Structure formats: structure tokens, C-alpha cells
Amino acid sequence: MNAVPQDKLKNIAPLFAGWDDVIILSCLQGHMGQAWADDLNAPTVAKIELLGFCYVAGDAGSPQAKELLRQIAVEMELQLNSEAWHNLAEKAIDNRTHKFMRYKFKKDAGLFDKAKLHSFAQTLPEGYTLAPIDEAMFRHLPTFDWADCHCSQFSSYEEFQKYGVGFVVLYEGEPICAASPYAYCDGMIDVQIDTVEEHRQKGIATACCARLILECLDREIFPSWNADCGESRHLAEKLGYQLDKECACYEIIIKKEVLLFLTDKWADWEASYAIWLTNSVPEYTVKTVAIDKQSKISVGGLWVEIDYTIDEYENFNNLAMIILTGGFSWKQNRYDEIAEFVKKARGSNIPIAAICGAAVFLGKHGFLDSVKHTGSGNNPERFQQEPGYNGHGFFTSAQVVADQGFITANETAALEFAREIFRVLKVYSDDDMDEWYDEFKNGLHQK
Numbered sequence: 001m002n003a004v005p006q007d008k009l010k011n012i013a014p015l016f017a018g019w020d021d022v023i024i025l026s027c028l029q030g031h032m033g034q035a036w037a038d039d040l041n042a043p044t045v046a047k048i049e050l051l052g053f054c055y056v057a058g059d060a061g062s063p064q065a066k067e068l069l070r071q072i073a074v075e076m077e078l079q080l081n082s083e084a085w086h087n088l089a090e091k092a093i094d095n096r097t098h099k100f101m102r103y104k105f106k107k108d109a110g111l112f113d114k115a116k117l118h119s120f121a122q123t124l125p126e127g128y129t130l131a132p133i134d135e136a137m138f139r140h141l142p143t144f145d146w147a148d149c150h151c152s153q154f155s156s157y158e159e160f161q162k163y164g165v166g167f168v169v170l171y172e173g174e175p176i177c178a179a180s181p182y183a184y185c186d187g188m189i190d191v192q193i194d195t196v197e198e199h200r201q202k203g204i205a206t207a208c209c210a211r212l213i214l215e216c217l218d219r220e221i222f223p224s225w226n227a228d229c230g231e232s233r234h235l236a237e238k239l240g241y242q243l244d245k246e247c248a249c250y251e252i253i254i255k256k257e258v259l260l261f262l263t264d265k266w267a268d269w270e271a272s273y274a275i276w277l278t279n280s281v282p283e284y285t286v287k288t289v290a291i292d293k294q295s296k297i298s299v300g301g302l303w304v305e306i307d308y309t310i311d312e313y314e315n316f317n318n319l320a321m322i323i324l325t326g327g328f329s330w331k332q333n334r335y336d337e338i339a340e341f342v343k344k345a346r347g348s349n350i351p352i353a354a355i356c357g358a359a360v361f362l363g364k365h366g367f368l369d370s371v372k373h374t375g376s377g378n379n380p381e382r383f384q385q386e387p388g389y390n391g392h393g394f395f396t397s398a399q400v401v402a403d404q405g406f407i408t409a410n411e412t413a414a415l416e417f418a419r420e421i422f423r424v425l426k427v428y429s430d431d432d433m434d435e436w437y438d439e440f441k442n443g444l445h446q447k
Contacts, residue, residue: 001047015043021226022190028048031184047072052076078252102247116240117214118210149192167179167180167211178194179191253282260287262288267326267327273414322345323354354407359375362406368383373408
């Protein structure tokens with residue numbers, strides 16, 4: 001992709017026809033952001049980026065379209081304008097995306113009730129005051145973690161004065177809420193609002209935004225609003241905005257991999273809860289790994305394809321955990337090559353979760369010599385009969401044991417096994433974890 005200089009922006013403008021987003025218009029007008037295209041004179045695809053936002057347009061069937069998507073950086077929010085682009089994105093970069101809805105509102109200044117906005121702006125709790133963003137606040141505001149996107153995208157206070165407008169709410173002399181432009185174009189700004197958490201639910205954001213909107217209307221600048229959550233949508237509608245449309249967007253993320261190690265006749269139920277929920281959250285993706293690429297059949301007759309072999313896997317920097325599920329073959333084979341793979345992972349501090357016979361496998365290869373553990377049959381004799389096992393004093397009679405980077409469980413503990421995996425991966429909060437476990441352990445209908 002080629003960076004588009006200002007004198008070539010007119011060439012990509014037709015690709016973005018029909019979009020009225022402030023960031024797009026700002027870039028095309030030469031104010032903010034950066035554009036890239038496959039060809040500077042006859043582009044077929046292009047993207048516009050500003051801070052954490054990326055807009056893509058053009059021919060989704062172009063040979064360059066997939067490559068453009070793959071080059072989008074992590075932590076970008078991707079916005080697309082056609083079904084063809086959505087289909088391509090979900091195929092090309094699905095393992096790097098989290099899909100969500102963004103709410104866009106009508107750009108109609110006639111919708112606002114100025115009297116109502118004045119009332120909002122004058123209603124602040126005792127101890128709080130509204131103030132415009134002056135030059136001192138312009139420089140001070142981005143030093144706060146909660147407000148680092150306010151004012152920082154403007155190259156100078158003079159640029160902010162000319163194109164921007166903003167207000168803060170002060171408490172004990174310091175800003176605790178800010179409303180300002182995220183971006184601007186000719187005659188319009190994108191509103192952003194942030195409030196320090198302990199000062200929320202007091203009408204402070206409502207007052208600050210109302211004052212910003214009134215100032216914009218007086219200066220004939222439209223305060224554009226789009227929301228990425230229900231709270232922001234509710235605030236917008238309270239202030240007088242009317243919903244125009246809902247748009248699917250994508251957050252570009254690096255999904256950590258969780259490897260499910262499979263052997264022939266693997267026990268399909270033992271890791272079922274763990275992989276189901278782990279694979280459903282945006283931070284993780286579950287992949288299968290084995291000694292070879294041959295599909296592996298479970299004791300329940302499920303054939304599963306293998307994503308990686310242990311010889312080809314090298315992405316330990318992006319590995320969150322290895323799960324070894326039980327099965328018939330652990331007792332029949334020593335699997336020294338799997339032990340080497342686990343050893344390499346532990347060298348990178350990767351957590352290992354093993355259940356049933358897989359836990360015994362860890363024991364006979366010395367991984368549990370000084371690690372508290374349990375395993376197959378919840379029976380220490382199952383471990384003791386294995387040559388190489390020296391963890392006699394660390395066996396614990398329990399459903400599941402987590403210690404020193406290892407999670408071990410017996411074959412009846414699929415739920416407990418999953419719960420400990422979720423704790424390590426931080427899939428849920430502790431309270432949500434306990435609620436999830438109670439529902440699946442005891443059922444929704446309890447006597």
C-alpha cells in the first residue's frame with residue numbers, strides 16, 4: 001500500500017462516496033489522518049486511519065483487498081461500507097477480530113431542544129463546575145490516563161481554537177470529565193466524552209456534553225455523535241440525537257492461542273467446557289495440536305482436524321495455554337516428543353492444563369515432581385506405577401489442583417477443570433465464574 005499525499009487525495013475520494021463520517025471527510029479535506037491506496041493514480045482499494053480508527057473502501061474483489069485488510073494494525077477499529085467487505089473481513093482476518101455494533105446518529109441540528117440543553121448544562125451537583133478548554137487545560141488534559149485522547153490529536157492550541165471546541169467539569173480544581181472533538185472536518189466535529197469512574201451516574205457527562213453542543217450550534221459546527229455501547233447511545237438520545245443506523249464494526253486484536261493437544265482416542269468430554277467458553281471470548285482462539293497432521297478420533301467417535309504439529313509450532317510468544325485432554329493412548333505410549341514440546345512451553349512460562357491420563361503423563365516425565373497435583377482416578381497408585389514418577393509427596397486427593405503453572409484434574413472433573421482454566425486465562429471475573437460453575441454443576445432448576 002502507498003501513503004497518499006495531499007495532492008492525490010482527490011483520487012481516492014470516489015471510493016469513499018456516500019460516507020459522511022468526520023474522520024473520512026477530515027482526511028480527504030487534508031486536516032487529520034492518513035490515507036493509503038494500492039495505486040495513487042487509479043486506486044481500487046484504500047484505507048483512511050486516524051488514531052484507533054480505520055475506514056476501508058473500494059473494490060472488495062480486488063486482488064489487493066485481502067492484503068489491505070491484513071496490514072491493518074492491532075487495536076484498530078475497522079469500519080466497512082459494503083456486504084462484500086464484511087464477508088471478506090470475516091474470512092481474511094476473522095481470527096484477529098471482535099465484531100460489535102456501532103450506533104450512528106442523524107446529522108440534523110434541528111433535532112436539538114436548546115432550552116433542554118441549557119437546563120442540562122446548568123444542572124451539576126454541588127462541588128462541580130463547568131469550564132471551557134483553554135490553552136492551559138489543552139496541555140494539561142492529555143496527561144491524565146482517562147483523557148489521553150482529548151486534545152492530543154491536535155498539533156497545536158491554535159489548531160484547536162480554529163477547528164475545535166471543548167469543555168471540562170472540574171472537581172476540587174482538577175478535570176474529572178471532558179467533552180471535546182475526537183476529529184474535525186469543515187463544519188463538523190466528532191464528539192468524545194469521558195468521565196472518571198467514581199464521578200459517573202451524577203449527570204456530569206450530560207451537563208458537559210450539553211454545553212459542548214450549545215457552543216457548537218452557536219458556532220455553526222455540527223457535533224456528530226456515534227456510539228459503541230448502550231450507555232453512549234442512551235446519553236446521545238437524552239441529549240436530542242436520533243438514531244440513523246446501526247453498523248457492524250470490527251476491533252482488530254491479537255487473539256492469544258490456546259492449544260488443545262489431541263491423541264488417538266482422546267476423551268472428548270474432559271475439555272469440552274473449557275474449549276467452548278475460551279473460544280467464544282474475543283481474547284482467545286482454540287487451536288488443535290498433535291504429533292502429526294492426521295485427524296484424531298475421540299472415544300465418542302468425533303474426528304477432529306489438526307491445526308499444528310509439534311514440529312512446526314513456533315508461536316510461543318502468542319500462546320496462552322496448552323490443554324492436554326485424557327484418553328486411551330496416554331497409557332499405551334510414552335510420548336517423549338510431547339514431553340519435549342511441553343518442556344519447551346514451560347520454558348516460556350506457558351501454563352499447562354492436564355486431565356485424567358494426561359496428568360499421569362506429566363507425572364511420569366517429571367513435570368510434577370515438586371508440584372501439587374491430582375489426576376486419573378484420583379488415585380496416587382495410578383501415578384506410582386509409572387517409571388520416572390517422583391511426585392509422591394505432592395499428590396492431592398481432589399477434583400482439580402492448580403499449582404505453579406500446572407492445572408491437573410481427574411476424569412470426572414470437567415467443570416472444575418474448566419473453571420481453573422478460566423481463572424488462569426481471566427475469562428470471567430471471580431463472581432461470574434462462581435455463578436457459571438453453579439449453574440452448570442447444579443442446573444438451572446434446583447430443588
